[in-house]
Amino acid sequence: MITLEHIYWLTGLMMAGVSIVNWRDRSNPRRLNNTAFWGIYAVTFLAGTYLPDVVSGFLVIGMVLVASIRGLGQGRGESATREEREASAIRWGNKLFIPALAIPILTVLGTVLFKKITIGGSALVDVKQVTVISLAIATLIALTIGLVMLRAPLSAPIREARRLLDAVGWAAVLPQMLAALGALFAIAGVGNVVSGLAQRWIPLDHPSAVIATYAIGMAVFTMIMGNAFAAFPVMTAGIGLPLIVQKFGGDPTIMSAIGMLSGFCGTLMTPMAANFNIVPTALLELPDENAVIKVQIPTALVLLAANILLMNFLVFRR
Amino acid sequence: MLSLIGILIVVVGFILRINPLLVVTIAGLATGLAGGLGPLEVIAAFGKAFITSRYVAIVWLVLPVIGLLEHAGLKERARTVVGRLQAATTSRVLLAYFAIRQITAALGLTSLGGHAQMVRPLIAPMAEGAAENRYGELPQRTRFRIRANAAAVDNIALFFGEDIFIAIGSILLIRGFLDQNGIHVEPTQLAIWAIPTAICAFVIHCTRLLFLDRKIRNEIAEKAEKT
Numbered sequence: 001m002i003t004l005e006h007i008y009w010l011t012g013l014m015m016a017g018v019s020i021v022n023w024r025d026r027s028n029p030r031r032l033n034n035t036a037f038w039g040i041y042a043v044t045f046l047a048g049t050y051l052p053d054v055v056s057g058f059l060v061i062g063m064v065l066v067a068s069i070r071g072l073g074q075g076r077g078e079s080a081t082r083e084e085r086e087a088s089a090i091r092w093g094n095k096l097f098i099p100a101l102a103i104p105i106l107t108v109l110g111t112v113l114f115k116k117i118t119i120g121g122s123a124l125v126d127v128k129q130v131t132v133i134s135l136a137i138a139t140l141i142a143l144t145i146g147l148v149m150l151r152a153p154l155s156a157p158i159r160e161a162r163r164l165l166d167a168v169g170w171a172a173v174l175p176q177m178l179a180a181l182g183a184l185f186a187i188a189g190v191g192n193v194v195s196g197l198a199q200r201w202i203p204l205d206h207p208s209a210v211i212a213t214y215a216i217g218m219a220v221f222t223m224i225m226g227n228a229f230a231a232f233p234v235m236t237a238g239i240g241l242p243l244i245v246q247k248f249g250g251d252p253t254i255m256s257a258i259g260m261l262s263g264f265c266g267t268l269m270t271p272m273a274a275n276f277n278i279v280p281t282a283l284l285e286l287p288d289e290n291a292v293i294k295v296q297i298p299t300a301l302v303l304l305a306a307n308i309l310l311m312n313f314l315v316f317r318r
Numbered sequence: 319m320l321s322l323i324g325i326l327i328v329v330v331g332f333i334l335r336i337n338p339l340l341v342v343t344i345a346g347l348a349t350g351l352a353g354g355l356g357p358l359e360v361i362a363a364f365g366k367a368f369i370t371s372r373y374v375a376i377v378w379l380v381l382p383v384i385g386l387l388e389h390a391g392l393k394e395r396a397r398t399v400v401g402r403l404q405a406a407t408t409s410r411v412l413l414a415y416f417a418i419r420q421i422t423a424a425l426g427l428t429s430l431g432g433h434a435q436m437v438r439p440l441i442a443p444m445a446e447g448a449a450e451n452r453y454g455e456l457p458q459r460t461r462f463r464i465r466a467n468a469a470a471v472d473n474i475a476l477f478f479g480e481d482i483f484i485a486i487g488s489i490l491l492i493r494g495f496l497d498q499n500g501i502h503v504e505p506t507q508l509a510i511w512a513i514p515t516a517i518c519a520f521v522i523h524c525t526r527l528l529f530l531d532r533k534i535r536n537e538i539a540e541k542a543e544k545t
Contacts, residue, residue: 004373007376007379008372008376010379011372011375011376011378011379014378014379014381014382044368044369044372045372045375048369048372049369051365051369052362053362053363053365053366053369054358054361054362054365055365056362056365056366056368056369057360057361057362057363057364057365057366057368058361058365059365060343060364060365060368061343061361061364063339064339064340064343067337067339067340068336068337068339068340071337079389080389082394085388085389085390085391085393085394086391086394087391088389088390088391088394089390089391089392089394089395089398090391091391092390092391092395093395094395094399096387096390096391096392096395097392097395097396097440099383099386099387100383100384100387100392100435100439100440103380103383103435104429104430104431104432104435104436105430107429107430108427108429108430111429129373131428131429132373132376134429135376135377135379135380135429136376136379139379139380139382139383142383143382143383143386146383146386146387146390147386150386150390152386152389152390156386156389157382157383157385157386158382159385160381160382160384160385160386160388160389161378161381161382161385163385164381164384164385164388165378165381170337170338170339171338172375172378173339173375174338174339174342175374175375176368176371176372176374176375177338177339177342177343177346177368178342179367179368179371179374180342180346180364180367180368180371181324181328181342181345181346181349181367182367183363183366183367183370183371184324184346184349184350184353184360184363184364184367185324185349187349187350187353187355187363188321188324188349188350188352188353188354189321189353190321190322190324190325190349193319193321193322194322224325224328228488229487229488229491232488232491232492232495233491233495236495237495237499241499241501245501252496252501252503253503253504253507253508253511254511256492256495256496256503256508257481257492257508257509257511257512257515258511258512258514258515260481260488260491260492260512261477261478261481261512261515264477264478264481267473267477268470268473268474268477271332271338272328274338275374275377276433276473277473278338279433279434280433280437280438280469280472281466281469283433283434283437283438284433284437284438284442284465284466284468284469285465286462286465286466287462288462291462291465291466292466292469292470292473294466295463295466295467295469295470296470296473296474298526299470299474299519299522299523299526302522303478303515303518303519303522306515306518306522307515307518310514310515310518314511314514
């Protein structure tokens with residue numbers, strides 16, 4: 001059976017490759033920092049499952065120190081000039097879209113089909129992780145198509161991956177780091193403290209005030225945690241269920257559905273949701289790392305207000 | 319109260335623009351210590367959480383093939399294709415992507431998008447190409463504005479589309495949490511009540527997108543006046 005572990009090995013191999021390409025690239029003044037950063041990251045993928053937690057912890061701290069003391073560098077940017085790329089684009093035409101579109105299409109196909117394929121009674125892939133595994137397999141197929149079609153050398157993909165990954169830099173690891181921070185917040189009981197504070201300081205004797213507190217609380221707490229999934233249980237147990245549902249007789253289904261979406265408004269406004277808000281600025285080479293958040297804030301605020309109104313209208317109607 | 323120290327560190331760190339990896343690590347370690355863990359226990363807890371969150375990074379596996387195609391001119395091709403469509407403007411390209419992304423996400427096809435595999439190689443170059451087609455070479459500021467908008471469309475359409483699909487993580491989480499509290503709800507009911515917000519999101523963001531073309535035109539006119 002193909003499990004997540006195999007995909008981690010693949011990711012580890014890619015990171016190791018990126019590390020080696022960096023080591024050999026003398027055009028990057030900080031090449032040793034990059035080599036160490038991606039090298040340690042590779043180890044967490046290849047061996048992370050088997051290492052003692054403390055060792056993993058020190059590896060992570062090592063990565064952070066490498067990235068923050070003197071920082072990571074970048075080799076000489078693009079591997080082809082704009083003219084070369086334009087000539088190549090004319091040569092290959094729309095065929096270039098085939099591998100690119102194969103990734104999402106094959107991923108979707110995989111999520112549907114892999115659930116049904118069994119070999120000798122056991123599933124071909126781990127069904128719980130089917131989306132992620134499908135993405136990885138789709139990527140491999142797309143890469144094969146690309147290599148054959150373009151007749152590119154086998155070393156090209158890893159050199160290109162290095163170029164893109166170094167352009168993203170430390171931001172590539174930030175989402176994972178924030179997920180780890182969320183876990184520590186949970187261990188330390190941060191959520192209960194915050195909902196306790198909200199209950200103590202906010203006037204909660206009118207239904208509209210409670211609804212506004214719940215929806216805004218979901219958004220703000222999501223901004224702090226970077227994830228609506230972490231905010232939902234805390235806010236719903238602290239304010240939603242005891243007040244909106246039990247005290248004022250609101251509908252728990254409607255409250256939860258709109259409450260979660262109020263949290264998503266918060267996700268649009270926070271750098272803590274790094275994979276949605278910070279990583280794209282790195283990927284799109286934007287100088288302002290808050291550029292995406294700035295575009296999203298007006299929509300998020302208007303939509304949050306809309307959610308509060310919707311919940312007011314809908315939650316008490318049965 | 320002491321356990322809130324992590325939040326404080328994160329806020330101050332982001333404001334002072336200290337390397338976020340360092341800020342988040344220190345916040346995590348401080349939170350753990352404030353929560354009563356020993357120094358080595360904190361490091362172990364952090365390491366364990368980092369290792370169990372590795373699935374977040376699997377999306378980087380698309381980089382080799384995306385890089386290879388970019389090297390062969392994928393972005394340039396995406397620009398050319400849009401340039402041939404006379405009716406294409408930045409607003410219209412992004413509106414079309416918003417609609418496709420939200421509808422497919424609502425059908426559970428959340429992987430038909432994403433920043434590394436769709437926005438960087440295809441959507442952003444197409445949105446830029448539509449503007450270039452009209453105005454020629456774009457000022458940096460406008461180019462960056464278009465790219466940031468392309469990323470925002472991917473996020474907003476995904477967030478407020480996926481919740482209409484009954485088997486998505488957030489719906490399962492809501493259902494599990496309410497079950498624990500003795501309230502049984504149907505996933506279809508949760509999905510139905512996500513629709514009003516989804517419609518609002520579509521109306522609000524698409525209205526804003528309609529003004530993007532005008533903003534681009536103004537920025538270019540401003541640039542022309544200066545020179």
